[in-house]
Amino acid sequence: MNDSRFEDLCDRFEASWRDGSPLSIEGLLSELADGDRIELLRALLEIELEYRFRSDLEPTLDEYQARFAQQRKIVEEA
Numbered sequence: 001m002n003d004s005r006f007e008d009l010c011d012r013f014e015a016s017w018r019d020g021s022p023l024s025i026e027g028l029l030s031e032l033a034d035g036d037r038i039e040l041l042r043a044l045l046e047i048e049l050e051y052r053f054r055s056d057l058e059p060t061l062d063e064y065q066a067r068f069a070q071q072r073k074i075v076e077e078a
Contacts, residue, residue, distance in 0.1 A: 045078035
């Protein structure tokens with residue numbers, strides 16, 4: 001994935017949280033080929049977790065492991 005595409009997706013995702021209409025991580029990941037999804041997943045998880053904590057939405061590990069069952073290690077790291 002080129003850096004500008006990665007930055008664009010992260011910027012769109014963060015802007016959607018700031019605007020109060022968050023995009024889904026799953027939706028953004030579907031825009032990429034499988035090989036590019038891991039790096040983007042890590043970045044989007046970090047953004048989403050930051051905004052959820054700021055908003056007192058209290059994310060849980062179980063919730064994210066259910067959403068991203070194939071990427072449990074990345075979820076745990078985030």
